[in-house]
Amino acid sequence: MPATAAISSTRSETVTLSAPTIRCGGCVATIERALAALPDVESVRANLTLRRIVVTPVPNSPGLMGIFAELERIGHPATPIDAADLSVEAGDRTGQALLRAVAVAGFGAMNVMLMSVAVWSGATGTTRETFHLISALIAVPIVAYAGRFFFVSAWAALRRGGVNMDVPIALAIALATGLSLYETVRGGEQVFFDAAVTLTFFLLIGRWLDHRMRDRARSAMTGLVRLAVREAVEITPSGGQRTIAVDAVVPGMVLRIAAGERIPVDVRIVSGATDLDRALVTGESSPVSVRTGCEIEAGALNLTGPIDAVVLRPVSESFLAQMMGMLATAEEGRGRYVRIADRAARLYAPLIHLLALATFIGWMAVTGDWQQAAFIAISVLIVTCPCALALAVPVAHVVAAGRLMAEGILMKDGSALERLANIDLVAWDKTGTLTTGEPAIRVLPKLDAASQVAVASLAARSAHPAARAIASRLAVPGTAPVDVAERPGFGVEGVIDGRRARLGRESWVGEIAADVMTGDGPAFAFEGGEMLRFPLDEKLRDGAVDSVSDLALMNLPGEILSGDAAPAVAQVQGLLGLRGAQSAMSPADKIAWLDDLRAQGIRVLMVGDGMNDTAALATAHVSMSPASASEAGRAAADLVFLRDDLRAVPQAVGVARRTGHIVRQNFGLAILYNCIAVPLAVAGLVTPLIAAIAMSASSIAVVANSLRLNPRAVANAVPDAMFREVPA
Missing domain, CATH: 3.40.50.1000 (HAD superfamily/HAD-like)
Structure with missing residues (x-):
C-alpha cells in the first residue's frame, strides 16, 4: 500500500514570520506596502487570520535584518517560525486576556451605571459631584486596563506616522473619558464615564467574539496541529533506542513506532506489521493493514503493533506539514475581492477621521455646544470602524479551506x-x-472448462497489465501446472495437458490457431484450435x-x-x-x-x-x-x-461557488451597515454606546455569515476518527 506522496509546493524559498500585532486589514496593507518597498524583498504576503507574514527575499540577499528592522519600525515586530507550525498557544493567551478584560470592563460598567442612575434620578450639588468623582475613580483605571488592547495598537500606528482601525476606537474612548474628567474637575452637570466604560465593555465583547469565531474558522488548521508528533524514538546503529525531537529526524534514520502512537514523519516500514487509521488521507476510519515495504504518511495512527520504519523525508517536507502549509495559504491569494477589500481598508481610517472632524465642525457651527459636537463625533469614530469590510474575504476563505479539507x-x-x-x-x-491506467475486461468470451483453466494459468504467470486484468476477471479455483515462456511484446506460451497454448498478440497467437478472429484485446488459442478474444476497456x-x-x-x-x-x-x-x-x-x-x-x-x-x-x-x-x-x-x-474519487472535483467547484456567494454577501452586509449607521451617527441619532454595539455586531455578522459555508465541516474540519486514540 504506497503512501500518498508528499505534495509539492509551488513557492520558492520563503521565510515565515509570526506577527501577533496583525489585527485588521489596515495592518495587512501597512506591512505589505512597507516590506514590498525594501530592495531585498521579492514578494510579501501578510495573513490576517494566522497573524503571520510570508516573505520571499531576492536571491543572494544579504540577510533578514533589514526586514526585521522595518517591521519593528512600523509597529509589527515579528519572529521567524516554521511554516508548518500552526500553534495556537499565543492565540489562546490573547483570548484569555480579552476575556479577563471583558470581565473587568463589565464589572466597571455596572458600578458606573449605578452612579449614573443616581445622577439621572435628580442628584444635585455635592451629591452629584461625589457620584461623579466615584465614577471617575472606577472608570479611569478600568478604561486604562481593559482598553489597553485598543490604546497599544493605536499608539503603535500613530508612532510610525500611520493609522489603523484601532485609532478611531482608542480616540473615541479617550475623548469620552477625557471630557468626563474635565467636567468632573470643573463641577459640570454631565459626564460620560458610563458611556466610556460601557463602550469599552461592548467593544471588548465584540473583539472577543470575533477572536473566538476566527479560532473556529481556522479549526481545520488547528486540528492538524493535534496530529503533529513532537518526539520520536530512533533505533541507533548499535541497536539501542533514544528519544529525539522530531525536528532532529533526518531521512535514513530508523524509528520505532509503538501501537497507539502517531507516525511522526513520512516513513517506509522495514520491520513489523500493523493496522493503521489513515483517516487523514482517506477520510475513512476503517483500519488498513500494512507490512514491510509499505510507505506511511505522517499523522496516521498506528493501531495494533509496533513497527520499525526508515524515514523518507524530514518533518518540514512530510505529508502532514505540507497539508498545514496549504491550509495556511488559504487567504493569501489576491483575487479581485481581496484587492477591493485591501484598497478599502487602506483608505478607510483617514476617511473616518476626516468625517468625524467634519461632523464636529458642523455641529459646532449649528449648536455652538462643543461637548455635544464632540459626543457626536465620538459616535462617528466608533460606528464607522471598517472591521466588517476587512473580514469579508479572509474569514470566508479560511472557512472554505476547512470545508475543502473535510472533503479531502x-x-x-x-x-x-x-x-x-x-x-x-x-x-x-x-x-x-x-481512468486508472489499468485495463479491464469488457466482456468474457464463452470458454469451456479446459480453455478457462488454460487462460487463467497463462495469465497468472505474466506481469503484463492485460494478463493481470484477465486473471482477476476469471473465477478459477486453481491453475494447471504449466511450463511458461513469456515472449516480450508478444505474449505468454505454455504447454497444458500436452497441448500448446498462447495468450497475447493476435498475429502471434494466429500462428498456432486454426483461424484468426478479428477484434481488439488479447487473443488466446490452443494449437489448432479456435481463437478467442478478450476485449479490453480502460478502468474508470x-x-x-x-x-x-x-x-x-x-x-x-x-x-x-x-x-x-x-x-x-x-x-x-x-x-x-x-x-x-x-x-x-x-x-x-x-x-x-x-x-x-x-x-x-x-x-x-x-x-x-x-x-x-x-x-x-x-x-x-x-x-x-x-x-x-x-x-x-x-x-x-x-x-x-x-482521495481517488473524482467527485472531489464537483465538490470543490460547489464550495468555491458558495464561497463567492458568501463573500459578496459579506461585502453587502458591510456596505449596508455603513449606509445606515454613518448617516444616523452624523445626524446625532447614535450614542457612543449604540455605535459600539452596532460596530461589533457588524463584524460578528460577517464572521457568522462566513461560517454558514458549512458549520459542521468547519467545527469538525478534520474527521473525528483522526483524533481517536487507542485505549490504554
Whole structure:
C-alpha cells in the first residue's frame, strides 16, 4: 500500500514570520506596502487570520535584518517560525486576556451605571459631584486596563506616522473619558464615564467574539496541529533506542513506532506489521493493514503493533506539514475581492477621521455646544470602524479551506477559490485521471472448462497489465501446472495437458490457431484450435461518471485532452458522456488549445495527473490534480485532492461557488451597515454606546455569515476518527 506522496509546493524559498500585532486589514496593507518597498524583498504576503507574514527575499540577499528592522519600525515586530507550525498557544493567551478584560470592563460598567442612575434620578450639588468623582475613580483605571488592547495598537500606528482601525476606537474612548474628567474637575452637570466604560465593555465583547469565531474558522488548521508528533524514538546503529525531537529526524534514520502512537514523519516500514487509521488521507476510519515495504504518511495512527520504519523525508517536507502549509495559504491569494477589500481598508481610517472632524465642525457651527459636537463625533469614530469590510474575504476563505479539507481537498493558492468559482468548462486528462491506467475486461468470451483453466494459468504467470486484468476477471479455483515462456511484446506460451497454448498478440497467437478472429484485446488459442478474444476497456476512476454528471448539472461541460489514440479516447468519452474529446495531443497542443479558449474568454479548469500535463495545469485558468499524480503535476496544480474519487472535483467547484456567494454577501452586509449607521451617527441619532454595539455586531455578522459555508465541516474540519486514540 504506497503512501500518498508528499505534495509539492509551488513557492520558492520563503521565510515565515509570526506577527501577533496583525489585527485588521489596515495592518495587512501597512506591512505589505512597507516590506514590498525594501530592495531585498521579492514578494510579501501578510495573513490576517494566522497573524503571520510570508516573505520571499531576492536571491543572494544579504540577510533578514533589514526586514526585521522595518517591521519593528512600523509597529509589527515579528519572529521567524516554521511554516508548518500552526500553534495556537499565543492565540489562546490573547483570548484569555480579552476575556479577563471583558470581565473587568463589565464589572466597571455596572458600578458606573449605578452612579449614573443616581445622577439621572435628580442628584444635585455635592451629591452629584461625589457620584461623579466615584465614577471617575472606577472608570479611569478600568478604561486604562481593559482598553489597553485598543490604546497599544493605536499608539503603535500613530508612532510610525500611520493609522489603523484601532485609532478611531482608542480616540473615541479617550475623548469620552477625557471630557468626563474635565467636567468632573470643573463641577459640570454631565459626564460620560458610563458611556466610556460601557463602550469599552461592548467593544471588548465584540473583539472577543470575533477572536473566538476566527479560532473556529481556522479549526481545520488547528486540528492538524493535534496530529503533529513532537518526539520520536530512533533505533541507533548499535541497536539501542533514544528519544529525539522530531525536528532532529533526518531521512535514513530508523524509528520505532509503538501501537497507539502517531507516525511522526513520512516513513517506509522495514520491520513489523500493523493496522493503521489513515483517516487523514482517506477520510475513512476503517483500519488498513500494512507490512514491510509499505510507505506511511505522517499523522496516521498506528493501531495494533509496533513497527520499525526508515524515514523518507524530514518533518518540514512530510505529508502532514505540507497539508498545514496549504491550509495556511488559504487567504493569501489576491483575487479581485481581496484587492477591493485591501484598497478599502487602506483608505478607510483617514476617511473616518476626516468625517468625524467634519461632523464636529458642523455641529459646532449649528449648536455652538462643543461637548455635544464632540459626543457626536465620538459616535462617528466608533460606528464607522471598517472591521466588517476587512473580514469579508479572509474569514470566508479560511472557512472554505476547512470545508475543502473535510472533503479531502487541499488548496495551494487562496485566489484559486475565486478562479474556480468562475470556470466555464472542465478539461480532463484521460489516462491516470479519468481512468486508472489499468485495463479491464469488457466482456468474457464463452470458454469451456479446459480453455478457462488454460487462460487463467497463462495469465497468472505474466506481469503484463492485460494478463493481470484477465486473471482477476476469471473465477478459477486453481491453475494447471504449466511450463511458461513469456515472449516480450508478444505474449505468454505454455504447454497444458500436452497441448500448446498462447495468450497475447493476435498475429502471434494466429500462428498456432486454426483461424484468426478479428477484434481488439488479447487473443488466446490452443494449437489448432479456435481463437478467442478478450476485449479490453480502460478502468474508470472511482466517481468519474458521477463527477461528469454533477458538473453537467452545474452547466459545466467537459472535454478530454489526451495524448492517446482517437479510438481509446472516443471510448472513454462515450462511457462518460463528455461533450468533446481531443486525442493525440502533445503538451504543446494542450497549451495551444487552452490559450485559444482563453482568447475566447472561456475559463477552463484543467484536471490532470501526469508529467505531460504539467504545462497544461500551469496554463489553465485553475487546475486540480490527485495526490497520486506526478510530483511535477502536483506542484503545478492549484488544488490537490487526496482521495481517488473524482467527485472531489464537483465538490470543490460547489464550495468555491458558495464561497463567492458568501463573500459578496459579506461585502453587502458591510456596505449596508455603513449606509445606515454613518448617516444616523452624523445626524446625532447614535450614542457612543449604540455605535459600539452596532460596530461589533457588524463584524460578528460577517464572521457568522462566513461560517454558514458549512458549520459542521468547519467545527469538525478534520474527521473525528483522526483524533481517536487507542485505549490504554
